[in-house]
Amino acid sequence: MITVRAAVPADAPELVRLREVMLASMQSGTIATGSSTDWKAPTEAILRASLAGDDATRPVFGVFVVDDEERPGRLAACAVGTLEQRLPAPGHPDGLFGFVFNICTDPDRRRRGYAKACTQALLAWFDGKGATRLDLHASPFGQDLYRGLGFTEYSIALSRTTLR
Template identity: 65%
Template sequence: MIDVRPAVPADAPELVRLRNLMFEAMPTMADLAGPGPWQASTEAILRDRLAVPAERLTMPSFVVDDPGRPGALAACAVGTLEQRLPAPGNPDGRFGFVFNICTDPGHRLRGYARACTEALVDWFDSRRVGRIDLHASSGGEALYRSLGFGEHSVPLSRQRSYD
């Protein structure tokens, strides 16, 4: 059995490390990965968002500890919870987004990403989140489909880079 636990503020540096590994593995992001101001900002946001009481948590995060390195993480899954206005297809108006699933290369193919993602989806389900989105890499698509994720069109998107 894989021991998955909710992330705590002290996990923030490791969550940033895993996030960078995720970027390094993405062909469109690999050149941008590595040290940068985004890391300090990410760590500060994680520490802040993981410190709130459970009933007010909006950045659910689940981790598996690295069994060989105390204080290190083997895998994680992070998401956000947003309260939108209710709609016929989502009467509670809760919307989830999964955006940071990563396993340290030395711990891959052991089910850690699945266990973290299942814990995250269960967290969303327990809060009656009507829709959960994610952007899948080709390597993760089979896992997400096996957990019930499918195609959903997003017709328009706007992206800007602020230096």
């Protein structure tokens, strides 16, 4: 049986480590801008504050993890998402949208159902918050998982990145 739990502030360094694993697998080992470490400290600080409930100016994060039972103090997998307040629209009377953006399993812990279990916990969290739409950008590794959980393709996504 897989035990999923809500993350706590002390998990922040491991969540940063898993985010780096995810980014490396998605971007062939490179980070799009800046040095390979300039994002780590702010990411850890944001996660710690959010998970402690200390920073009301930050988005509301849902973070669910599976502990690595063979390596105490390490996480085997995580799923992270944010709840966003947008303007209400037909079908979205409260304007609460979710965005799933960080699902990762340590490479040597994959194919055990950890990512699916974490993602299901995250989806239940979104449901409990009243989110009426969830979006994500899927890597080739995760497409089957997300489709199996009810996600479908709906449009072409465009983005604009401002380089610093």
